[in-house]
Amino acid sequence: RPPGLPPGRWGLPLVGYVPLTTRSIPQQLADLRNKHGDIYMWRIGTQIQVFLHDHQLIKEAFTRPEFQDRVDFKGLRFMDPNKLGIIHSNGEHWHNNRRFTLRQLRDLGMGKSKLVSAVQSQSSLLVQELKKQAGRPAPIPNTLSLAIINVIWHMVSGKEFSLTDPKITQFCQLLNEALEKLNLLLVPDYLPWLYSVLPNKVIGRIFGIDRTSDTRNKLYKYFIDDIEEHQRTLDPNNPRDFIDGYLMEMEGRKDDPQSTLSEEDLTVLIFDLFVAGFETTTNTLIWITYYLASNPQGTSVGCSTVTVHNSCRYWDKPDHFQPERWLDENNKFTSKKEGFIPFSIGKRQCAGESLARMELLIFTTALFQSLNFSIPPGNTLSLEVNPGDAIVSLPIHQDLIVTIRK
Numbered sequence: 001r002p003p004g005l006p007p008g009r010w011g012l013p014l015v016g017y018v019p020l021t022t023r024s025i026p027q028q029l030a031d032l033r034n035k036h037g038d039i040y041m042w043r044i045g046t047q048i049q050v051f052l053h054d055h056q057l058i059k060e061a062f063t064r065p066e067f068q069d070r071v072d073f074k075g076l077r078f079m080d081p082n083k084l085g086i087i088h089s090n091g092e093h094w095h096n097n098r099r100f101t102l103r104q105l106r107d108l109g110m111g112k113s114k115l116v117s118a119v120q121s122q123s124s125l126l127v128q129e130l131k132k133q134a135g136r137p138a139p140i141p142n143t144l145s146l147a148i149i150n151v152i153w154h155m156v157s158g159k160e161f162s163l164t165d166p167k168i169t170q171f172c173q174l175l176n177e178a179l180e181k182l183n184l185l186l187v188p189d190y191l192p193w194l195y196s197v198l199p200n201k202v203i204g205r206i207f208g209i210d211r212t213s214d215t216r217n218k219l220y221k222y223f224i225d226d227i228e229e230h231q232r233t234l235d236p237n238n239p240r241d242f243i244d245g246y247l248m249e250m251e252g253r254k255d256d257p258q259s260t261l262s263e264e265d266l267t268v269l270i271f272d273l274f275v276a277g278f279e280t281t282t283n284t285l286i287w288i289t290y291y292l293a294s295n296p297q298g299t300s301v302g303c304s305t306v307t308v309h310n311s312c313r314y315w316d317k318p319d320h321f322q323p324e325r326w327l328d329e330n331n332k333f334t335s336k337k338e339g340f341i342p343f344s345i346g347k348r349q350c351a352g353e354s355l356a357r358m359e360l361l362i363f364t365t366a367l368f369q370s371l372n373f374s375i376p377p378g379n380t381l382s383l384e385v386n387p388g389d390a391i392v393s394l395p396i397h398q399d400l401i402v403t404i405r406k
C-alpha cells in the first residue's frame with residue numbers, strides 16, 4: 001500500500017475491495033464517509049479511487065487544472081478510439097469543443113427560442129400520452145425517453161422525430177444498449193492484468209466490447225447521415241442548429257493547422273451530447289414524479305444523487321422530502337445552495353446545465369399542471385437507487401397512477 005493514501009477500503013491483491021452486499025453504491029459511499037470522514041479511498045480492482053465528500057473540498061479540487069483530464073480508460077476507447085468529442089477528449093481539443101458547445105447551447109437555448117418551443121411541444125406530447133394511462137397502475141411510459149431524445153435532436157439538427165416513427169424507437173433502444181454496457185465495458189480497466197492473461201479478442205467478447213462497437217456504429221450512422229444532409233443544405237447566413245454551427249466553424253478554420261475540427265469529431269461530439277443529456281434528464285424527471293407521488297403536498301424538488309446531498313452538514317433531515325428547504329428567509333425560491341452540486345463543479349462541470357434546467361422546469365410544470373401522480377393502492381413506492389448501476393443513480397421502474405387534474 002503506497003504511503004500518503006487516505007483511509008478506506010484496500011481489499012485483496014488483484015481484485016481490490018469487492019463489496020459482497022446488496023447496498024447500492026451511494027449507500028456504500030455514505031457508509032464509508034461515516035466511517036472515514038470527508039476523504040477516503042476505495043481500491044476497485046487494482047485502481048485506487050479517492051472520494052471527496054465536502055462541497056468546499058470538491059470545489060477546491062475540481063477547479064484545479066490537475067483534475068481536469070479524464071482517466072485514460074481503454075474500455076471507452078472502443079466507443080471512441082481517437083478520444084474526440086468532449087467527454088473523453090483532453091487538452092486543447094477538449095478545451096475547443098467545450099467552449100464551442102457552451103456557446104452553442106447558450107445561443108440555441110436563449111429566450112423564446114425554437115428550442116424552448118421544442119421542449120414545450122415534447123412536454124405536451126408526454127402529457128397526452130400519460131392521460132391515456134390515467135386511472136390504472138402503470139410505469140412512466142417510454143414516451144418520456146423519446147421526448148428527451150427529441151429535444152437533443154432538435155438542438156443538434158433542428159428537427160425531431162414523430163413519436164410513432166420506428167427510427168426514434170430504434171435509436172432509443174441503441175442508446176440504452178450503449179449506456180447499459182458502459183459498466184461492463186469498464187471492468188477490464190479496473191482489472192488491467194486481464195490484458196496480460198487473456199487475448200484482446202476474448203476480453204472483447206466477455207465484456208461486451210464487440211457488441212458495443214456494433215451498437216456505436218449503428219448510432220453513428222444516424223449522425224453521419226444528418227451531418228451529410230446539413231453539408232448539402234447549409235446556408236451560412238442562416239445557421240439552423242448545432243451541426244450548422246460546427247460546420248461553419250470548421251470551414252472558418254480550415255487553413256488553421258491548430259484546428260481540431262472534423263466530421264469525425266462532430267460525430268463523436270453529438271454522441272457525447274446524447275450520452276450526457278439523455279439518461280440524466282430522463283431519470284431526474286422520473287425521480288421527480290416518484291417524490292411527488294410519495295408526497296402529494298409537494299411543490300418542487302431537486303434530485304440529489306451524491307453523498308454531499310445527503311450530508312447533515314448542509315441539510316436538515318437530508319432524507320426527508322422538504323421542498324420548502326429551497327425557499328429563503330423571504331420565501332423566495334433559491335436554486336444555489338452550499339451542498340448542492342448535481343451538475344458538479346469546476347473544469348468538467350456539466351456543459352448542458354442550462355438546457356437541463358430549462359427542460360426540467362418545462363416538463364415538470366407541464367406534467368403537474370395537467371396530472372397528479374400517486375402510488376397504486378396497496379403498493380409501496382421504493383425511493384431506493386437501482387443497485388445495478390454505478391454511473392447514474394437510476395430509479396427502480398415501478399407503477400404509478402396518473403389522474404387527470406380537473
Ligand code: HEM
Binds near residue numbers: 277281355
Ligand atoms: C438533470 C440533467 C443533468 C445532470 C444531473 C447532469 C450532470 C452532469 C455532471 C455531474 C457532469 C460532470 C461529470 C464529470 O465529472 O465529468 C456532466 C457533464 C456533462 N454534461 Fe451534464 N447533466 C445533465 C444534463 C445534461 C444535458 C441535457 C446535456 C446536453 C445535452 C449535458 C451535457 C454534458 C456534457 C457535454 C458533459 C461533459 C463536460 C466535459 O467533459 O467537459 N448534460 N453532467
